[in-house]
Amino acid sequence: MxxxxxxxxxxxxRVEGHGNIVVNVKDGKLDDCRLDIVESPRFFEGMLRGxxxxxxxxxxxxxxxxxACGHTLASxxxxxxxxxxxxxxxxxxxxxxxxxxxxxxxxxxxxxLLVAPDLLGVKSFxxxxxxxxxxxxxxxxxxxxxxxxxxxxxxxxxxxxSAIVGGFTKLPKEKDLDAMxxxxxxxxxxxxxxxxxxxxxxxxxxERDTEYVALVNDSDEYPLLEGDIGSTDGxxxxxxxxxKITNEFVVPHSSAKHTKASRESYMVGALARLNxxxxxxxxxxxxxxxxxxxxxxxxxxxLNTAAQAVECVHCLEESIxxxxxxxEKGVKQEEAVVVGLNEKGTIPVRAGSxxxxxxxxxxxxxxxxxxxxxxxxxxxxxxxxxxxxxxxIEHDMRKLVPEILDRKDEEITLAMxxxxxxxxxxxxxxxxxxxxxxxxR
Amino acid sequence: MHEMHLxxxxxxxxxxxxxxxxxxxxTKVYLKMGDFTExxxxxxxxxFEEKGKGTILEGARIEIEKSPMRELRLVxxxxx
Numbered sequence: 001m002x003x004x005x006x007x008x009x010x011x012x013x014r015v016e017g018h019g020n021i022v023v024n025v026k027d028g029k030l031d032d033c034r035l036d037i038v039e040s041p042r043f044f045e046g047m048l049r050g051x052x053x054x055x056x057x058x059x060x061x062x063x064x065x066x067x068a069c070g071h072t073l074a075s076x077x078x079x080x081x082x083x084x085x086x087x088x089x090x091x092x093x094x095x096x097x098x099x100x101x102x103x104x105x106x107x108x109x110x111x112x113l114l115v116a117p118d119l120l121g122v123k124s125f126x127x128x129x130x131x132x133x134x135x136x137x138x139x140x141x142x143x144x145x146x147x148x149x150x151x152x153x154x155x156x157x158x159x160x161x162s163a164i165v166g167g168f169t170k171l172p173k174e175k176d177l178d179a180m181x182x183x184x185x186x187x188x189x190x191x192x193x194x195x196x197x198x199x200x201x202x203x204x205x206x207e208r209d210t211e212y213v214a215l216v217n218d219s220d221e222y223p224l225l226e227g228d229i230g231s232t233d234g235x236x237x238x239x240x241x242x243x244k245i246t247n248e249f250v251v252p253h254s255s256a257k258h259t260k261a262s263r264e265s266y267m268v269g270a271l272a273r274l275n276x277x278x279x280x281x282x283x284x285x286x287x288x289x290x291x292x293x294x295x296x297x298x299x300x301x302x303l304n305t306a307a308q309a310v311e312c313v314h315c316l317e318e319s320i321x322x323x324x325x326x327x328e329k330g331v332k333q334e335e336a337v338v339v340g341l342n343e344k345g346t347i348p349v350r351a352g353s354x355x356x357x358x359x360x361x362x363x364x365x366x367x368x369x370x371x372x373x374x375x376x377x378x379x380x381x382x383x384x385x386x387x388x389x390x391x392x393i394e395h396d397m398r399k400l401v402p403e404i405l406d407r408k409d410e411e412i413t414l415a416m417x418x419x420x421x422x423x424x425x426x427x428x429x430x431x432x433x434x435x436x437x438x439x440x441r
Numbered sequence: 442m443h444e445m446h447l448x449x450x451x452x453x454x455x456x457x458x459x460x461x462x463x464x465x466x467x468t469k470v471y472l473k474m475g476d477f478t479e480x481x482x483x484x485x486x487x488x489f490e491e492k493g494k495g496t497i498l499e500g501a502r503i504e505i506e507k508s509p510m511r512e513l514r515l516v517x518x519x520x521x
Contacts, residue, residue: 002521005462009454011447011513020450126510 021416022253023401030405033397035390035420037254048380052341053079053349053371054165060367060382061159064426066109068159069102069150070360071382073225074367079165081354082371085347090335091167096225097322098153098163099358100315103224105146106361107270107308110424111194112139115305118418119201135197142190149180149319164339166347171336172326181323184316191316195288198309203302204418208399210392211262212272212297213245215359222273222280222314224359232275232297233262239357242366246383258391259383265392268363268385269423270307271298285314301396302422308361342375349375362386362424386425393423444480448488451515452498459497464520469502471518477511 020036044063048056057075061068073095080087087095112135113125122128128136147157153172154160162169172180215223216230229245230236237244245266248257260266274281274289278296281289289295292306339346349371356367363385370379396419404412451472459467470489474480486503493499497520506516 002468002519003462004517004519005458006517007454007458007515008517009515011450011515124511 021397021413021420023397023412023416025405028405030398030401033394033401034253035394035397037256037390041255045380045382048369048377051377053082053369053375053377054339054342054347056369056377056380057164058159058161063382063384065158066106066426067102067360067362067365069098069154069163070358070365071367072160072163073099074356074358074360074365074382075369076163076165077225077356077358078354078367078369079356079371081356082352082369083165083347083354083375084350084352085166087167088335090332092225093322093325094153094168094171095163097319098150098160099225099360100319100322101146101150101153103315103361104312104319105143105150106424107312108139108142108146108194110361111198111305111308111312112136112142114421114424115418116197116201118414118421119203138190138193142187142194145183145187149183152176152180164337166339167335167337169336169338171331171333173331173333177323177326177331181320181327184320184323187316191313194309194312195291198306199291203300203306204415205300206302206396206400206403206419207299208301208396209297209299210395211266212275213261213266213268213388214273214276214364215357216276220280222277222282222318224273227357229357229364230276231261231266232272235262239355239366242355242357242368242383246366246388248383248387254390256384256387256390259388260391265395266388267301267392267423268388269304270311270361271301271304272363273359274298274307274310281310282314282317284317285310288313301392301419304422304424308424349373360385362426363388384426386423389423389425393420393425444478444484447480447513448485449492451513452489452492454515455498455518456496458518459520462520464497466521467498467501467518468521469504469519470498471504471506471516473506473508473512473514473516475508475510475512478513480513 022034022036024032044060048059051059056079057072060071060075063071117123117125117128125136151157155162212232214230215227216236217223217227228236228238229242245261246259248259251258274294275297289310294303294306294310351371351373353370358365365385366383368381369377372378397416400419404415455467455470482505489498489501489503493501
């Protein structure tokens with residue numbers, strides 16, 4: 001006889017990409033707890049092989065629609081490192097401006113659309129349109145603004161077109177500087193309101209000390225685009241040694257590789273950066289950190305979202321400073337350079353290997369290319385922040401679950417989801433593939 | 442790139458749930474699918490048709506209710 005069985009399971013969640021949280025409890029004790037990553041591998045490293053180093057950034061930008069600028073910048077940095085090309089001071093400053101826009105855009109997306117619903121007790125941001133209309137409008141207004149600045153600066157809202165190995169194909173004119181400055185200065189009240197919203201929200205209490213990894217430097221600048229790799233366990237090394245930090249390994253339940261450095265796992269991202277470089281934050285951002293009760297070293301991963309808000313203040317103020325600098329000194333238009341695939345030999349080419357290490361919204365991102373004497377990519381490796389965080393998330397889950405095991409299933413589920421979400425994971429980016437070697441075949 | 446695993450998850454969950462119900466056959470699957478799910482209806486049906494061969498899901502009809510949200514929900518299934 002036919003019968004109907006009710007299931008009612010929702011398959012789409014509020015993280016980028018696809019992962020499963022598995023909690024197995026036997027006789028009241030935690031037996032197994034893991035984050036399954038079942039997203040298909042993307043094969044981007046394979047796609048890069050045989051392509052010109054001068055088009056790499058346009059390909060890797062497509063790894064992610066959120067971190068498109070970050071991948072572009074890491075790609076360009078790796079390419080220039082391999083070629084031995086030194087970008088101009090102006091180029092570096094403009095690249096920092098670009099990176100700030102992405103940081104702002106992505107953090108705002110995460111804070112408002114992915115985390116706020118949890119803290120306001122609703123399933124997604126959609127119900128907030130009714131109950132918190134002003135907040136939703138503010139979030140979308142801010143996102144649009146940062147995308148618009150990106151469009152003015154690099155010719156596209158998402159995948160930058162004018163940022164290339166060698167510099168920029170097109171540089172902002174006076175009117176462009178004015179437009180960007182106008183947009184960003186206009187966002188200061190929204191940023192204040194964002195901080196207010198965050199200080200009113202209550203984050204779950206949970207502590208687990210871990211190793212925090214981020215870029216570090218010897219200057220006064222909060223390092224995002226350039227620096228050495230550093231950790232709160234005292235590691236410090238040049239970016240070319242990134243493999244000594246990541247130590248990638250494969251686990252059966254994840255199509256994204258796991259990483260570890262000094263201990264069983266490490267964390268990257270806004271909280272890691274804040275823990276390592278707190279003193280270098282813009283004074284306004286430091287004030288924001290104080291108001292959100294964040295100080296180094298903060299070991300509650302849920303507060304990664306608060307750290308993102310602090311970085312938003314920092315990036316907004318730094319962006320305005322960069323634009324004011326260019327308003328005063330002017331942009332040297334003669335530095336604009338069109339390279340294409342370097343058909344005209346504009347940039348000298350040599351065989352070599354190069355590493356790009358850039359702080360993107362979710363943490364430190366590595367691109368590593370090996371090129372031949374014609375500038376063709378022979379080998380590529382990309383280590384994505386979410387991949388680096390997966391192992392740390394699992395260790396957090398293993399500590400968190402026993403602490404809340406007496407609660408109802410739904411409460412545990414929500415706590416775990418919120419924990420994973422706090423890391424702002426981008427799973428579709430972190431699933432990349434490993435070479436398969438056949439033995440005795 | 443996300444849809445493959447979503448469909449596989451639903452498929453495998455159905456096999457498991459069917460087994461739990463001691464079902465000999467799942468005849469109809471009720472899904473709710475939003476406009477922004479990035480999943481193509483035809484691809485989903487083809488996936489079930491092909492993957493279902495030789496399982497309790499063979500020949501199961503897929504009933505899809507449209508929803509305005511970004512959701513993909515396995516509502517229920519009919520089994521014998």
